Amino acid sequence: MTELNGSPATGLGEAAAVELADAARQLGRASVLVVGDAMLDRFFYGEANRISLEAPVPVLCVQRELSLPGGAANVVRNITAAGAAAAFVSVVGDDLAGSDLTALIGRQSGVEPWLLVQGSRATTVKTRFLAHGQHLLRVDTEDPGPLHPKIAERLLRIASDAMAATSVTILSDYSKGVLAGEMPARLITAAKQAGRPIVVDPRGEDYAGYAGADVIMPNRRELAAVTGLPAETDGEIEIAARALLARFAIGAALVTRSEHGMSLVTAEASWHFPAEALDVHDVSGAGDTVAAVLAAGIGARLPLPVAARLANVAAGIVVGKVGTAVARLDDILVRLDPGSGNRTKIVSREAAIEQAERWRRRGWRVGFTHGRFERLHHGHVHLLEQARGACDRLIVAIEGDANPTRRRRHPRAAADRAADLAALPAVDLVCVIEEESPIDMILALRPDLLVKGSDHVEAEIIGADKVTGWGGTVLRAELLPASARGKGAIASPRAS
Numbered sequence: 424m425t426e427l428n429g430s431p432a433t434g435l436g437e438a439a440a441v442e443l444a445d446a447a448r449q450l451g452r453a454s455v456l457v458v459g460d461a462m463l464d465r466f467f468y469g470e471a472n473r474i475s476l477e478a479p480v481p482v483l484c485v486q487r488e489l490s491l492p493g494g495a496a497n498v499v500r501n502i503t504a505a506g507a508a509a510a511f512v513s514v515v516g517d518d519l520a521g522s523d524l525t526a527l528i529g530r531q532s533g534v535e536p537w538l539l540v541q542g543s544r545a546t547t548v549k550t551r552f553l554a555h556g557q558h559l560l561r562v563d564t565e566d567p568g569p570l571h572p573k574i575a576e577r578l579l580r581i582a583s584d585a586m587a588a589t590s591v592t593i594l595s596d597y598s599k600g601v602l603a604g605e606m607p608a609r610l611i612t613a614a615k616q617a618g619r620p621i622v623v624d625p626r627g628e629d630y631a632g633y634a635g636a637d638v639i640m641p642n643r644r645e646l647a648a649v650t651g652l653p654a655e656t657d658g659e660i661e662i663a664a665r666a667l668l669a670r671f672a673i674g675a676a677l678v679t680r681s682e683h684g685m686s687l688v689t690a691e692a693s694w695h696f697p698a699e700a701l702d703v704h705d706v707s708g709a710g711d712t713v714a715a716v717l718a719a720g721i722g723a724r725l726p727l728p729v730a731a732r733l734a735n736v737a738a739g740i741v742v743g744k745v746g747t748a749v750a751r752l753d754d755i756l757v758r759l760d761p762g763s764g765n766r767t768k769i770v771s772r773e774a775a776i777e778q779a780e781r782w783r784r785r786g787w788r789v790g791f792t793h794g795r796f797e798r799l800h801h802g803h804v805h806l807l808e809q810a811r812g813a814c815d816r817l818i819v820a821i822e823g824d825a826n827p828t829r830r831r832r833h834p835r836a837a838a839d840r841a842a843d844l845a846a847l848p849a850v851d852l853v854c855v856i857e858e859e860s861p862i863d864m865i866l867a868l869r870p871d872l873l874v875k876g877s878d879h880v881e882a883e884i885i886g887a888d889k890v891t892g893w894g895g896t897v898l899r900a901e902l903l904p905a906s907a908r909g910k911g912a913i914a915s916p917r918a919s
Contacts, residue, residue: 440759440760441759443729443732443733443736443759444755444756444759444760446720446725446729446730446733447505447733447752447755447756447759448506448752448756449723449725450505450506450507450716450719450720450723450733450752451505451506451507451723451752452507452722452723452724453507453508453590453591453718453719453720453721453722453723454507454508454509454510454588454589454590454591454722455502455507455508455509455510455589455590455591455592455593455715455718455719455722456509456510456511456512456582456585456586456589456591456592456593456619457495457498457499457502457509457510457511457512457513457592457593457595458495458511458512458513458578458582458592458593458594458595458601458602458610459494459495459498459513459593459594459595459596459597459601459602459624460494460495460513460547460595460596460597460598460599460600460601460602461492461493461494461495461496461511461513461514461515461524461528461538461546461547461601462492462493462494462495462496462497462524462546462547462548462549462597462599463490463491463492463493463520463523463524463527463546463547463548463549464490464491464492464493464497464549464551465488465489465490465548465549465550465551466488466489466490466491466550466551466553467483467485467487467488467550467551467552467553468485468486468487468488468489468553468554468783468784469483469484469485469486469487469552469553469554470483470484470486470554470555471483471484471554471555471559472484481554481559483552483554483559486894487783489780490523490527491527492524492527492528492531493549494547494595494597494599494711495511495513495593495595495597495601495711496511496513496524496527496528497711497749498593498595498624498711498714498715499511499528499531499534499715500531500711500715500749501711501712501714501715501716501737501749501750502533502715502718502719503531503532503533503534504715504749504750504751504752505715505716505719505737505750505751505752505755506719506752507533507715507719507722507723508533508534508535508589509533509534509535510534510535510536510537510585510588510589511528511534511535511536511537511538512537512538512539512578512581512582512585513537513538513539513578513601514538514539514540514541514544514570514574514578514600514601515538515539515540515541515544515546516540516541516542516543516544516545516546516566517540517541517542517543517544518545518546520545520546520548520564521538521540521546524538524546525538535585537581537582537585539574539577539578539581541570541571541574544566544571545564545565545566546564547563547564547565547566547597547599548563548564548565549561549562549563550562550563550564553784555786556784556785556786565599566599566600567598567599567600568600568603569600569603569604570600570601570603570606575604575606578601578606579606579609579610579613582610582613583610583613583617586613586614586617586619587617587619589619589722590619590721590722590723591619591620591621591622591718591719591721591722592610592614592619592620592621592622592718593621593622593623593624593714593715593718594607594610594611594621594622594623594624594633594636595624595711595714596623596624596625596626596627597626598626598627602632604632605632606632607623607632607633608632608633608634608635611633611634611635611636612635615635620637620638620721620722621636621637621638622636622637622638622639622640622714622717622718622721623636623638623639623640624640624710624711624714625639625640625641625645628645628648628649630649630667630670630671631671633671633673634671634672634673635671635672635673636671636673636674637673637674637675637721638673638674638675638676638677638717638721638727639667639671639673639675639676639677640676640677640678640679640710640713640714640717641667641676641678641679642678642679642680642681642710643655643660643678643679643680643681643683646660646663646664646667646676646678647663649667650663650666650667650670652666654678657686657693657695660678660680660686660688661686661688661693664676664678664686664688664693665688665690668688668689668690669690674689675687675688675689675727676688677713677717677731677734679709679710679713679738681698682698683697683698684696684697684698684699684735685713685731685734685735685738687727687728687731689727694728694731694732696731696732696735698735698739699735699736699738699739699740699758709738709741709742712734712737712738712740712741712749712750713734713735713737713738714734715737716730716733716734716737716750716755717730717731717733717734720733720734733755736750736755736758736759737750737754737755738750739758740754740755740758748777748781749777751771751773751774753770753771753774754774768845768850768851768852768853769841769842769845769852769853769854770852770853770854771854772820772854772855772856772864772867774854775818775820775852775854775868776867776868778818778852779816779818779868779869779870782815782816783871787814787815787816788814788815788816788871788872789814789815789816789817789818789868789870789871789872790810790811790813790814790816790817790818790870790871790872790873790874790898791817791818791819791820791864791865791868791870791872791873791874792806792807792810792817792818792819792820792873792874792875793819793820793821793856793861793864794819794821794822795821795822795840796819796821796840796843796844797835797840798835799840799843799844801903802902802903804847804849805900805901805902805903806874806876806900806902807819807844807847807849807850808849809874809898809900809901810849810872810874810898810900811849811850811851813872813874813896813898814871814872816851816852817849817850817851817852817874818851818852818853818854818868818870819844819850819852819853819854820853820854820855820856820861820864821837821840821841821844821853821854821855821856822837822855822856822857823837823855823856823857824836824837825857837855841853841854841855860885861885861886862885862886862889865885865886865889865890866886866889869893869895870890870895871890871894871895871896872890872895872896872897872898873886873887873890873895873896873897873898874897874898874900875897875898875899875900876899876900876902877899877900877901877902878902879899881897881899884897884899
């Protein structure tokens with residue numbers, strides 16, 4: 424069995440948080456192989472303001488659609504969000520959903536996908552219909568039967584080869600057929616032959632196929648069902664987990680305990696981590712996040728308790744978001760440094776797009792504006808306050824530093840300009856974009872409100888036609904007279 428070292432952790436003080444942040448930055452050293460059930464998560468958002476004349480059911484008027492990789496594919500999303508590289512081996516059907524899922528995974532950076540196609544097999548799709556932030560219905564399409572023998576042999580061969588090129592393997596079992604029968608046991612054997620640790624996110628109550636894994640991740644209910652032992656208190660979980668480890672020759676168990684956090688148990692020691700969530704909105708996909716960060720930590724050769732604690736922090740971030748979400752490395756670092764203040768507003772382009780979608784799911788109106796903001800003056804503040812008054816959340820994009828000509832023309836670094844903007848109460852998020860035009864950002868963000876100064880004619884505002892086309896509005900904000908703007912920059916509004 425691969426050796427996993429570590430010592431029991433104590434309370435997370437300031438020094439421990441700094442050490443954990445340093446450990447989080449090492450996640451990028453890992454390359455993780457994921458083998459499991461890929462799914463397509465589809466969301467239809469709209470309004471339901473009337474009852475059908477055909478049956479006593481609500482009529483959903485769809486306003487927006489969203490498709491995301493789900494199941495084991497969501498584990499892959501979380502791995503790359505944490506900064507690690509991923510390889511993904513799975514099976515899809517020869518159908519439109521399979522093509523859509525393959526395209527979504529293929530567009531992710533840092534992923535090497537190996538998605539096999541099995542004819543006559545349906546790709547697993549979970550379709551959710553939501554109105555006013557509430558679920559109306561979920562429709563599942565799936566074929567949970569075992570893979571065709573030839574496909575199964577090919578998958579095993581590809582996964583075994585991929586183990587040599589990666590540092591750790593995750594088996595993400597959703598009971599949709601990819602890990603049916605002897606497949607988990609054969610993959611664990613292959614991992615041992617390659618000298619690679621293997622983490623299992625299990626399903627069901629028969630764990631015989633997972634025997635010999637390095638780490639297994641049952642929840643509290645599953646642990647009790649598999650062992651026949653109580654699993655409520657810390658002591659009970661330690662006893663039940665060690666019984667599980669002994670029965671199946673598994674190295675460690677990371678037991679997820681809902682609002683009580685997690686417990687890591689080995690034959691020699693145990694660690695109990697309290698829940699890290701500041702506010703729980705949605706637990707969807709939290710287990711995928713735990714598996715991803717835990718495995719990335721193991722792949723980066725972090726001590727197992729450190730990897731588990733990072734996974735616990737990441738889970739606390741994800742359950743505070745709405746919908747199937749990921750914990751990005753920046754999110755983890757900010758959570759470990761709660762004194763970072765306004766830095767929490769400065770996010771990546773991708774994080775801004777994800778946050779905008781979560782805000783819209785709550786029914787909030789998202790505004791967007793962009794510019795250089797070289798020297799922040801009273802005119803800028805006046806424009807931003809008008810923008811924030813016309814929406815519920817305001818995202819500001821600023822030009823980056825990648826273009827040397829632009830940098831010579833505007834010498835203040837993007838990080839400094841972003842910090843000044845983030846300190847303003849009217850600004851909710853700031854991101855840096857390197858493109859000459861903000862149109863790609865606008866198309867990805869799909870703001871409800873686009874804001875520019877009144878010195879711009881609407882027809883000349885970049886993206887105005889797109890925003891109005893999907894039902895948004897354009898605000899030409901009032902400008903202060905030149906005499907009221909001030910000759911230079913205002914004092915930095917950053918918090919001391």
